[in-house]
Amino acid sequence: MAVSDPLITIDRLKTHFFTDDGVVKAVDDVSLTIPKGKTLGLVGESGCGKSVTALSVIRLISPPGKIAGGRILMQSNGKAVDLAELSESEMRKIRGGKISMIFQEPMTSLNPVFTVGAQIMEAIQLHQDVNRAEARRRAIEMLDKVRIPVPEQRIDEYPHQFSGGMRQRAMIAMALSCNPQLLIADEPTTALDVTTQAQILELLRGLQADFGMSILIITHDLGIVAEMADDVAVMYASKVVEYAPVQELFEHPLHPYTHLLFKSRPELGKAKTEKLRTIQGMVPSPLRFPPGCKFHPRCPYQQEICRREEPELREVRPGHWARCHFAGELNYD
Amino acid sequence: MTDRVLLNVVHLKKYFPVRKGLLSRVVAHVQAVDDISFQIRQGETLGLVGESGCGKTTAGRTIVRLLEPTGGRVEFDGKDVAAAQGAELRRLRRDMQIVFQDPFSSLNPRMTIKSIVEEGLMVHGLGSRNERLDKVRETLEQVGLDPSYINRYPHEFSGGQRQRVSVARALALGPKFMVLDEPISALDVSIQSQIINLLVDLREKFGLTYLFISHDLSVVEYISDRVAVMYLGEIVEMARSESLYANPLHPYTQVLLSSIPTMDPARRRRRIVLQGDVPSPIHPPSGCRFHPRCPWAKEVCRQQAPKLLEIDGHQFRCHAVEKEQMGSGDYELPKQRTLPSEAQLEEAELAATK
Numbered sequence: 001m002a003v004s005d006p007l008i009t010i011d012r013l014k015t016h017f018f019t020d021d022g023v024v025k026a027v028d029d030v031s032l033t034i035p036k037g038k039t040l041g042l043v044g045e046s047g048c049g050k051s052v053t054a055l056s057v058i059r060l061i062s063p064p065g066k067i068a069g070g071r072i073l074m075q076s077n078g079k080a081v082d083l084a085e086l087s088e089s090e091m092r093k094i095r096g097g098k099i100s101m102i103f104q105e106p107m108t109s110l111n112p113v114f115t116v117g118a119q120i121m122e123a124i125q126l127h128q129d130v131n132r133a134e135a136r137r138r139a140i141e142m143l144d145k146v147r148i149p150v151p152e153q154r155i156d157e158y159p160h161q162f163s164g165g166m167r168q169r170a171m172i173a174m175a176l177s178c179n180p181q182l183l184i185a186d187e188p189t190t191a192l193d194v195t196t197q198a199q200i201l202e203l204l205r206g207l208q209a210d211f212g213m214s215i216l217i218i219t220h221d222l223g224i225v226a227e228m229a230d231d232v233a234v235m236y237a238s239k240v241v242e243y244a245p246v247q248e249l250f251e252h253p254l255h256p257y258t259h260l261l262f263k264s265r266p267e268l269g270k271a272k273t274e275k276l277r278t279i280q281g282m283v284p285s286p287l288r289f290p291p292g293c294k295f296h297p298r299c300p301y302q303q304e305i306c307r308r309e310e311p312e313l314r315e316v317r318p319g320h321w322a323r324c325h326f327a328g329e330l331n332y333d
Numbered sequence: 334m335t336d337r338v339l340l341n342v343v344h345l346k347k348y349f350p351v352r353k354g355l356l357s358r359v360v361a362h363v364q365a366v367d368d369i370s371f372q373i374r375q376g377e378t379l380g381l382v383g384e385s386g387c388g389k390t391t392a393g394r395t396i397v398r399l400l401e402p403t404g405g406r407v408e409f410d411g412k413d414v415a416a417a418q419g420a421e422l423r424r425l426r427r428d429m430q431i432v433f434q435d436p437f438s439s440l441n442p443r444m445t446i447k448s449i450v451e452e453g454l455m456v457h458g459l460g461s462r463n464e465r466l467d468k469v470r471e472t473l474e475q476v477g478l479d480p481s482y483i484n485r486y487p488h489e490f491s492g493g494q495r496q497r498v499s500v501a502r503a504l505a506l507g508p509k510f511m512v513l514d515e516p517i518s519a520l521d522v523s524i525q526s527q528i529i530n531l532l533v534d535l536r537e538k539f540g541l542t543y544l545f546i547s548h549d550l551s552v553v554e555y556i557s558d559r560v561a562v563m564y565l566g567e568i569v570e571m572a573r574s575e576s577l578y579a580n581p582l583h584p585y586t587q588v589l590l591s592s593i594p595t596m597d598p599a600r601r602r603r604r605i606v607l608q609g610d611v612p613s614p615i616h617p618p619s620g621c622r623f624h625p626r627c628p629w630a631k632e633v634c635r636q637q638a639p640k641l642l643e644i645d646g647h648q649f650r651c652h653a654v655e656k657e658q659m660g661s662g663d664y665e666l667p668k669q670r671t672l673p674s675e676a677q678l679e680e681a682e683l684a685a686t687k
Contacts, residue, residue: 045521045522045523046521149609163610163611165610166610193384193385193548194384194548194550194589194592194593195384195588195589195592195606195607196384196610197592197594198591198592198594198604198606198607199606199607201594202604202606220521220522221522221594222522222596223593223594223595223596224594225598226594226595226596226597226598226601227594227595227598227601229598246598247598247599250596250597250598260523261522261523262596264522264523264525264526265522265525265526265551265596266529266551266552266554266555267551267596268550268551268554268578268590268593269554269578269579275530275533276526276529276530276555277526278523278526278527278530279523279524279526279527280527282491282493282494282521282523282524283491283521283523
């Protein structure tokens with residue numbers, strides 16, 4: 001999509017894992033743009049490549065995986081830097097500084113033997129030239145911003161003394177402590193209850209308004225996308241299959257996969273006489289992707305050409321891209 | 334659905350001791366399930382919702398007697414589940430089955446699908462070897478699995494297929510009642526609806542009765558005839574599904590409904606965001622257990638535990654259900670919400686005191 005003010009432009013990214021069983025193309029030719037100050041939602045099911053895409057941006061892919069092609073351009077002081085090309089030491093300055101990340105399981109992302117405060121201060125002192133006292137002051141300020149009650153006391157507590165929601169807040173405080181330009185949130189609320197999820201999403205939206213950072217949010221929940229994202233990319237089997245502004249996507253889903261994802265969830269307040277739509281079969285293994293369109297074995301609308309030829313991602317409606325031979329021609333009623 | 338009550342839960346309590354010190358003295362109790370009562374009629378599905386730690390899973394396990402109740406009674410088909418012994422207990426164990434959340438840890442990785450589904454039949458001494466094999470094949474087919482997979486191991490299956498195996502294991506004994514404990518929450522979105530449809534089909538085909546435990550309010554609405562909402566070990570609201578979702582009376586139910594992300598990006602609403610976290614079930618708050626987090630709490634809520642009131646079959650446990658107290662503010666609540674009149678409330682109070 002043409003975006004006037006991009007922060008990150010992912011251009012034909014390929015991240016492959018060279019395993020004993022063969023090459024797993026976890027991310028295959030993915031192009032996305034994260035605009036400045038906006039939120040891009042990346043949706044898909046387990047194994048579709050959404051997390052690997054995010055980990056590639058922050059360069060946390062470890063062997064046997066590697067970025068096998070493409071560019072990840074980040075705008076920085078008027079220049080474009082290709083993150084895929086940076087050395088590890090250069091990347092270390094960006095990671096946690098200009099780009100930071102929060103994960104699904106806040107308990108496993110926090111070190112249990114250090115206090116929450118020590119871990120936030122470490123991030124601050126690593127990227128900013130401040131002394132301990134100043135780092136502590138900033139850590140308390142950050143904990144206050146993420147609405148941890150009595151932050152000057154809680155800063156000296158250990159992760160196990162925090163509830164699940166508070167741990168995720170502490171992670172957010174740490175991630176935002178260096179005022180990053182991009183926050184990557186990988187399923188940030190999946191491990192949390194609905195009411196806590198609502199708190200965290202509200203908090204992220206408020207912080208984005210204050211700090212002006214871009215957010216890349218990864219989720220399997222279309223509801224969270226509807227609440228948070230400005231643009232949405234739907235991934236299936238290592239590729240982007242649909243890409244559009246959020247409202248456009250929800251009003252006119254073009255790819256059969258997106259359409260079926262919408263229809264397979266019961267909607268609150270809707271009559272329950274109707275049977276739920278299902279998507280037959282299961283997500284294919286990246287070692288044995290089907291030929292042609294990767295969704296065709298599960299697609300109720302498949303034709304002969306789908307088995308033979310892989311469709312291109314093309315702009316079907318203005319600003320709305322889909323990877324389907326029949327996008328725009330299918331009648332979804 | 335018939336009018337016959339199949340499951341009758343009466344003042345059920347389950348406390349877990351908290352031990353401390355050298356002698357492991359019991360210093361307190363986790364009041365995981367604290368005095369819950371409900372009935373499920375034959376063929377009916379009751380949804381049990383609440384957040385982690387509210388006691389919904391403990392309730393399910395105590396009902397099928399995987400845990401011994403601390404107090405109260407569970408009657409199944411007129412029989413006292415906790416008192417049952419010998420042949421009667423074995424019969425009950427066939428009639429009441431449970432399906433667990435995580436199909437990755439609830440299936441023994443060293444057993445084939447055949448032995449997993451057959452095990453219950455063997456334990457209960459049902460059928461000859463060949464009859465059991467036929468039954469396993471038949472059951473696998475009923476849950477939508479290819480019977481030729483019979484000699485495979487759980488790791489050869491996807492999450493959705495494994496959950497089908499768990500359902501088959503429960504179904505093989507021909508139960509009347511099944512506790513479904515978060516049966517879809519470990520599955521991918523595109524697979525969840527397959528399992529929901531399967532459960533609905535089986536319910537119709539075999540006239541099954543379900544207790545469907547979940548934190549997912551949309552799914553619970555879809556599958557349940559009635560819904561009970563739990564908070565800190567208590568049922569705070571229970572009603573027919575339509576009534577509960579269209580007309581939630583308890584503030585906690587309203588908060589839960591308001592917390593679900595809308596599927597409409599144009600309508601990002603103001604939601605009721607709860608303050609703080611769920612308090613510890615070891616020392617639940619005084620008065621109404623929800624009062625420290627309730628946006629509408631008043632003085633009486635701090636001091637007095639509200640009684641369970643019932644108006645037209647809609648049960649709730651709240652002091653603040655009055656027109657002036659609720660529905661104010663700029664929160665989006667269901668549109669046709671009708672709060673009970675003062676006369677109705679008084680009548681319900683009176684009935685509860687008797």
